[in-house]
Amino acid sequence: MHKPNDATVALREGIFEYARKRLEYDPAPLDAPQTFEFLSAQAGPTVTEEGLGGLTSLKLFENVLAPATISTDHPGYLSFIPCAPTEAAKLFDLVVSASAIYGGSWMEGAGAVYAENEVLAWLAKEAGLPDSAGGVFVQGGTLGNLSALVAARHRAAQALKVMGKRKPDSWKFICSAEAHSSLKAAAAVMDVEIIKAEVGADGRLRGAAVQAALDAAGDGVFAIVATGGTTNFGIVDRLDEIGAIANANDIWFHVDGAYGLAGILADVSKPLFAGLELADSFIVDPHKWLFAPFDACALIYRNPENGRDAHTQHGEYLETLTESGDWNPSDYAYNLTRRPRGLPLWFSLATHGVGAYRKAVEHNVLLAREIADEINRRPGFSLVREPELSVVVFTRDGWTIDDYNSWSDRLLQNGIAFVVPSSHRGEPNTRFAIVNPETTFELLTQILDSMETK
Numbered sequence: 259m260h261k262p263n264d265a266t267v268a269l270r271e272g273i274f275e276y277a278r279k280r281l282e283y284d285p286a287p288l289d290a291p292q293t294f295e296f297l298s299a300q301a302g303p304t305v306t307e308e309g310l311g312g313l314t315s316l317k318l319f320e321n322v323l324a325p326a327t328i329s330t331d332h333p334g335y336l337s338f339i340p341c342a343p344t345e346a347a348k349l350f351d352l353v354v355s356a357s358a359i360y361g362g363s364w365m366e367g368a369g370a371v372y373a374e375n376e377v378l379a380w381l382a383k384e385a386g387l388p389d390s391a392g393g394v395f396v397q398g399g400t401l402g403n404l405s406a407l408v409a410a411r412h413r414a415a416q417a418l419k420v421m422g423k424r425k426p427d428s429w430k431f432i433c434s435a436e437a438h439s440s441l442k443a444a445a446a447v448m449d450v451e452i453i454k455a456e457v458g459a460d461g462r463l464r465g466a467a468v469q470a471a472l473d474a475a476g477d478g479v480f481a482i483v484a485t486g487g488t489t490n491f492g493i494v495d496r497l498d499e500i501g502a503i504a505n506a507n508d509i510w511f512h513v514d515g516a517y518g519l520a521g522i523l524a525d526v527s528k529p530l531f532a533g534l535e536l537a538d539s540f541i542v543d544p545h546k547w548l549f550a551p552f553d554a555c556a557l558i559y560r561n562p563e564n565g566r567d568a569h570t571q572h573g574e575y576l577e578t579l580t581e582s583g584d585w586n587p588s589d590y591a592y593n594l595t596r597r598p599r600g601l602p603l604w605f606s607l608a609t610h611g612v613g614a615y616r617k618a619v620e621h622n623v624l625l626a627r628e629i630a631d632e633i634n635r636r637p638g639f640s641l642v643r644e645p646e647l648s649v650v651v652f653t654r655d656g657w658t659i660d661d662y663n664s665w666s667d668r669l670l671q672n673g674i675a676f677v678v679p680s681s682h683r684g685e686p687n688t689r690f691a692i693v694n695p696e697t698t699f700e701l702l703t704q705i706l707d708s709m710e711t712k
């Protein structure tokens with residue numbers, strides 16, 4: 259092996275030292291964005307003909323760029339859906355990067371693919387799917403939903419072909435008005451229609467509404483999508499009722515559990531997911547509530563063959579892989595080259611055991627309930643809805659969107675928390691999305707205290 263030169267050794271040590279420092283923060287600094295003008299003035303030109311050198315580039319990242327980048331793993335990061343990986347998962351992400359693994363095929367990545375599949379098999383089992391279920395880790399829920407829906411339409415089209423029937427004038431899938439924006443994006447890419455089924459006053463999609471939508475839809479419905487924990491409120495649709503209708507009509511049943519499906523791990527939230535076992539496919543994002551780093555979505559099919567039929571790419575240089583009969587992750591989604599992005603979760607699960615995950619999810623759900631009670635008790639604060647999983651949405655009575663904005667900016671500038679305004683039915687509000695085991699009741703009450711005055 260060739261001997262690395264001094265600069266390479268120094269850079270290696272510099273990087274390890276930086277990584278160690280970042281991992282040892284407790285907590286990491288929250289940080290906040292800067293303007294383009296500020297960053298270009300501070301950083302200067304970075305991509306140059308000669309290169310800046312590794313240590314100089316690292317210093318630039320540490321001193322200028324990193325402080326302008328919010329730490330999503332800070333316990334006070336409570337907006338959107340945070341990302342709070344275990345230390346084991348973060349560390350192993352470094353190992354994955356150091357290992358140059360091609361995660362698309364068994365031939366090239368057998369060991370890595372084996373480990374990823376262990377995790378997928380575990381998730382499938384927790385969800386109540388048969389042993390034959392399987393899938394792939396894709397970049398995110400958006401791609402997971404798209405890949406599942408493409409497989410669903412492919413199956414429906416194949417079935418029509420076998421029966422000698424014509425394609426419908428338009429393909430359609432049913433979901434609720436509270437469903438995630440990625441479904442609309444998938445419909446646009448696929449050039450299919452969305453049929454919106456009405457939710458109840460509690461935001462939950464039920465069987466009766468799905469049946470009504472189906473009756474009105476005509477032909478061409480290839481999938482029914484339920485949400486296993488809406489992003490805004492954590493509402494879980496009635497998977498049992500919806501799944502039964504889908505199964506009875508031979509229509510693909512997909513469950514979008516990108517954020518919430520991790521709730522199946524805790525006894526307190528598991529009952530909400532009754533009927534998940536009826537799904538033809540589901541997704542869950544480890545980078546949301548399974549304590550793994552960006553970016554990973556587990557996409558799981560009841561019959562992986564459906565995914566493979568729809569997604570396998572054929573080409574002269576690929577045939578040696580596609581004809582092998584091996585399990586090639588690339589074949590199960592809209593992707594080819596892929597990082598084995600399920601490995602950080604695998605390593606962390608192997609390290610800590612499933613029990614630690616159950617406890618961490620339960621802790622988040624219970625904390626959400628505890629702070630909801632506190633909000634109910636406080637004069638001047640109102641819950642928008644009782645939390646079901648770990649999202650708590652509430653208002654500070656009388657506040658305008660400007661009030662929320664200036665308070666939110668202050669909270670971030672002071673390095674306390676990142677909590678942005680949201681809205682429901684045109685009314686401004688704010689929300690705590692709690693997926694970080696380090697987020698405490700004390701921190702959340704401190705944030706409420708900061709809202710006592712405008």
Ligand SMILES: *Cc1c(COP(=O)(O)O)cnc(C)c1O
Nearest residue numbers: 398399400438440489514516517
């Ligand atoms: C976040 C989310 C998505 C999209 O997932 P990405 O990983 O951001 O692409 C889809 N559905 C739901 C319910 C989500 O919460």
